[in-house]
Amino acid sequence: MLQLGGTVALLVVGVAVLLLLVRWATGQLQADRAARRRARSAPPAATRPATAGAPPRRRATGSHPAGRRVPRDTAPGGPLERPHRPLERVAADLRRLARELAMVPGGMPMERRRGLLAAYDDLLVEAAALLEVPQQLTEVPEEARELERIRLLGALEAAGLVVTG
Incomplete structure (x- = not known):
């Protein structure tokens, strides 16, 4: 036993x-x-604001659900001067990401798709800045962002940038 x-x-x-x-x-x-x-460093339940029934709070501008950066034209401390890449490289990256987004498989995780869209938005904003095309992609809410992408693509192509192809 x-x-x-x-x-x-x-x-x-x-x-x-x-x-x-x-x-x-x-x-x-x-x-x-x-x-x-995180639970240890969170304030006690008595000091937390009541959020029962309230929708989840949105993250601050410039954050991304997957921890990645979303496009915006100003940093918290003011505009950030970056060296500009050649327009040809930006256009090539735009074409590459457009192909990737068009061929997203059905089982791809949503975080990956959101990451691709955030990178695509960054490139659209960069191309708009290089060609001095006005854009509101960084200011529109998430629901209207797809429409603004289409409008901005048309404006960039009207300015002479070949995005499709």
Whole structure:
């Protein structure tokens, strides 16, 4: 009977170690630790504002759900001067991303698609700045952004930029 108890104990310990290794390999362990750290640093429930029934708060401008940057023309401290890339490189990148977005497979994660759209928007804003075409892509809400993309593409093509092809 003692031998059976020892075997069962070894089996339970082995399964526990195996589960721990699987959680470590998938990154779940690190995610759990980060969540516990956030919970410790969050203010107590009594000091948090009541949000029952309220829609989730939107992130500040310049943030992205997947942690990536979204296009905007000013940084918090004012306009950011960047060296301009040649228009030919911007147009080539636009064509490449347009092809990628047109051929997005059905099972692609939404975060990847949002990342591609954010990169595409960045390039549209950069091309508009290079060609001095007015754009509102950075100011319109998410729902109207697709319409503004189409309008901006037409304006860029009218200015002489070949985007399709």
